[in-house]
Amino acid sequence: MxxxxxxxxxxxxxxxxxxxxxxxxxxxxxxxxxxxxxxxxxxxxxxxxxxxxxxxxxxxxxxxxxxxxxxxxxxxxxxxxxxxxxxxxxxxxxxxxxxxxxxxxxxxxxxxxxxxxxxxxxxxxxxxxxxxxxxxxxxxxxxxxQxxxxxxxxxxxxxxxxxxxxxxxxxxxxxxxxxxxxxxxxxLDDEKKKRYAAINKELSELYPNFSNNILADEEGYVTYLTKDQLSGLSDPLVKAYAKAATDRGQDGKYAVTNTRSSMDPFLTYSNERELRKKVWENYYSRGDNGDDKDNNANIAKILKLRKERVGLLGHDNFADWRLQNRMAKTPENAMKLMNAVWPAAIGRVKEEVADMQAVANASGDKITIEPWDYRYYAEKVRKKKYDLDSDEVKQYLQLDKLREAMFFVAGELFNYTFTPVEEGKVPVFHEDVKVWEVTDKTSGDHIGLWYLDPFARTGKRSGAWATTYRSHTTFDGKETVLASNNSNFVKPAPGEPVLVSWDDATTFFHEFGHALHFFASEVRYPTLNGGVRDYTEFQSQLLERWLSTDQVIDNYLKHYKTGEPMPKALVEKIKKAATFNQGFATTEYLASALMDMKFHLADPTDIDVDKFERETLKELNMPKELVMRHRTPHFGHVFSGEGYATAYYGYMWADVLTSDAAEAFAEAPGGFYDKEVAAKLVKYLFAPRNAMDPAEAYRKFRGRDANIEALMRDRGFPVTKS
Known part of the structure; x- marks a missing residue:
């Protein structure tokens, strides 16, 4: 993210x-x-x-x-x-x-x-x-x-x-x-301005309280394992869990921390069902434990204050106010897109659950698929349907090699070179942070610096994000870019490689796409380095597509022990399974996006947040076998600030553009490395930042507006011609 x-x-x-x-x-x-x-x-x-x-x-x-x-x-x-x-x-x-x-x-x-x-x-x-x-x-x-x-x-x-x-x-x-x-x-008049300011002041206290409650639950809930509870886990993962335990003063044990990067592989591979349930409950109950870190009351206050504030401006609800200058323009347009995809997504979940239940039954596991089983049995279905083992794929996904692959892509598309900066030449805030200089391959001109902070640690918020310390501008002389990517990979034991899942590798490319968007900026004024929320995820989502290109797979996805490139047979399995588990991925995301919008369209008077979440998901026919990607009490995108409030749908809005733009590359003579299409990509979709209306910029790149059909094809969902 x-x-x-x-x-x-x-x-x-x-x-x-x-x-x-x-x-x-x-x-x-x-x-x-x-x-x-x-x-x-x-x-x-x-x-x-x-x-x-x-x-x-x-x-x-x-x-x-x-x-x-x-x-x-x-x-x-x-x-x-x-x-x-x-x-x-x-x-x-x-x-x-x-x-x-x-x-x-x-x-x-x-x-x-x-x-x-x-x-x-x-x-x-x-x-x-x-x-x-x-x-x-x-x-x-x-x-x-004011x-x-x-x-x-x-x-x-x-x-x-x-x-x-x-x-x-x-x-x-x-x-x-x-x-x-x-x-x-x-x-506003003076009286309304006074109330507007008072609301903002109250919200400013609620937002950090919300995020700090999440952080406290992430730091406070750790599942410790003993040696006899490691069944199904790979050796690198076991070593990483051992280091996490040692770091917490628990030598001889193994710690599954309460972050996605630690939780996700455990739920995928652990044979210990009760422990999977415990890890799952810890993670999805963050901010919802009925204690002094519970966020439900915070959310109710935030929703009421947001509605009151936009009411001062004459708007019926927060969503109407927020979306007026976004690509979607109205909450109705955003809902139309989500509702077009939702039935196909939950329909696919039903198929996925049936496949998983069949595998469980055939294995003699007398269980009914629950949310803490989804990743585990999905992995078994993947092996059965596609003979594809995610753990086998991870052996070829070394973090350092993925970074080199991203540099290669940046060189091909943007003409950039990344050179390590000598340690100590540039100050960093933690020893894990490394820095590279970015230059133009042809001219040698300095573009900026790229900081990478890859590992999870106490005091670091979860997830992955990109940020800038300085942005490109030219109105007072040229300013070069200082950009940073931040992740939460589990730090390995000394001398061990960092092996990540295909999903994590995709996220790594995604966040690097944001960094390239920063570096490519050609704007004169600082304001124009901003963005339109349902557009700014497009560039980063598009960059994800280069992970699966032949040039990256053949040259950078190599076995961490032998150095051998990923076998062609394994590559083919990955490509054949490209739409596997899209029911899960799309539904968990869309449930969060729909909930975000529905919370802000509802009347927040006397709202019971937990009940509203439950009843709304029931009305949506949310499959019981999975949950929202971000349950409401820890939905930091929406309640730690206002950046993604009624804007979480933007990932899907941007993905319509992403899928359509990817087809432009796929259709080009040079494929994803076609120089002509790449030049248009940089010129119209990266360099202008917010100096140009996003819809106009996309039309200049593609020659037309994007449509939803490419998105549906991408996810393997039925396509209905518009």
Missing amino acids: NTQQISKTIKTMALCSVIVLTSCNQKKETVDTTKETEKTDNVLMAEWTGPYGGTPAFDKMNLEDLKPALEKGMEMNLKEIDDIANNPEAPTFENTIVAMERSGEELGRVFTYYGILSSNMSSPEFREIQKEMAPKLSEFQSKIS NTKLFQRIKTVYDHAQKEPLEADQQRVVQLTYEGFAMNGAE
């Missing part, structure tokens, strides 16, 4: 106080003779120094500096806003919009460290600071978004641009800035 970066413009900087798991984009100090930079000794605010245009001083990052840095950064930023709002000159693009683009340098740097401390290096001490600062950051946001003089200047520039259009990218910046302020209450 991708957390998208927030632009450093004031319009969106404000959101950083709400979306606490995301750090703001950082833009290096620019040359501006009209601005006097206030000196500070706080390292978190200081201009970045060193090679590559300067990099974050992660080696000097100190938690004690965080609170004063945030407070001073907000103070400095508000002074800049005051200067813009009270400029006696008539509002222009330069003295209003560009001035806003240029402001917030110091606070932006602080938010880079804040994001690392929140997502990668959280601690009880940090969470206390986060709890204290969340309402202050919300108030800071409101002072900007600044009447500032908004009047923005509106004047916007109105003038409607009559006398600016350059295309300037016009886009003005539009996005104006709409962002208008959507966030800039036009």
